[in-house]
Amino acid sequence: MKQLLQNGLDQLGINESIQSFKSVSGGDINEAFYVRTGNHEYFVKLNRQVSPDFFEFEKRGLEKIKATDSIAVPKVYGVKTDVQSGTPMLWLEWIEGKKAFGTDSQLGEQLAQMHMNKQSKYGFDEKSFIGRLEQKNHLSDSWLEYYRNCRLAGQLEIGRERQTITGDRERKLVKLLVCLDQWVPEKPHASLLHGDLWGGNWMVGAEGRPHLIDPSVLYGDNEFELAFTNLFGGFSDKFYEAYQSVFPLSDTYHDLEPLYQLYYLLVHLNMFGETYGGSVDRILDRYVG
Known part of the structure; x- marks a missing residue:
């Protein structure tokens, strides 16, 4: 799995090495991972049963919401498909926080x-x-x-x-x-x-x-x-x-x-x-x- 995730980073043109990763909750459809490099934290969703269109649609939606300049969304790094396994991946900014009063x-x-x-x-x-x-x-x-x-x-x-x-x-x-x-x-x-x-x-x-x-x-x-x-x-x-x-x-x-x-x-x-x-x-x- 680490190599698959590293392949995704490389395909995005991000010159970083994965220091750690772990599986996290990502709904009942996709596999999801927290990925940490020396400089950044990422949230990655992948699914071996779908076409890249599945994640391209989500990417486009996040970009459209961001373009309204009204409410925040995670930064989108891109959608890439692993060449060896054919697995599409969506790479996003890692967001972590607690819902609080207000x-x-x-x-x-x-x-x-x-x-x-x-x-x-x-x-x-x-x-x-x-x-x-x-x-x-x-x-x-x-x-x-x-x-x-x-x-x-x-x-x-x-x-x-x-x-x-x-x-x-x-x-x-x-x-x-x-x-x-x-x-x-x-x-x-x-x-x-x-x-x-x-x-x-x-x-x-x-x-x-x-x-x-x-x-x-x-x-x-x-x-x-x-x-x-x-x-x-x-x-x-x-x-x-x-x-x-x-x-x-x-x-x-x-x-x-x-x-x-x-x-x-x-x-x-x-x-x-x-x-x-x-x-x-x-x-x-x-x-x-």
Whole structure:
């Protein structure tokens, strides 16, 4: 493993020798390592089962978030594929810090500032991933069209293939797609979204600054992002208060929230199975049952 990691450094053109490395938590998809040289500390993710596109998408997302000049992300050194083993690797700055009182308020304010950067289209212009699942994508003039045809219908296709969306569940989801325009707006504010913002995808760096990690970026309704933060918890009232002090939520947000959470529940259903089926069914019953 040390030689594979050293090969990555060499391919990046970084003239340093690895002094130590250790395996660290990096989610349930990738292998992850802390790497120390004489001058720097790195965080490296690698995956022997994916193409370099998998990490190139994450790299591009981090760079897009950084370009908004609103919220910090780890420095990206690059994506390289080991010539001998064909293993792609993403090399990032090592971030280490503890979440403390007030940090999530900063996160809420800075996330809202990121969302305030208005985009011209909805969706995304290349292949993207949520967890291990590849997502359908294109750029659209309509958020409603993109959310229906790429996000929800995309998970419907995967669910049919994996037999997680069948029978009554399939019928109700198809019915929901037809009448989605009753609730989902066609042209909300188009924000750059992190796209996978649960409590484990932000951390604290130098001087207590919040950093976003592991993005699955897209352009879309900022309330889509907020709905996901509410799905599994991990964000305090201070986070939401700070966010709304910059970017207030619409009067229709609470009607929309379950419809936006439905996408992420379908993703979890398709990745992890029937544990999430009941939550999917309750949302479908609420709107088309």
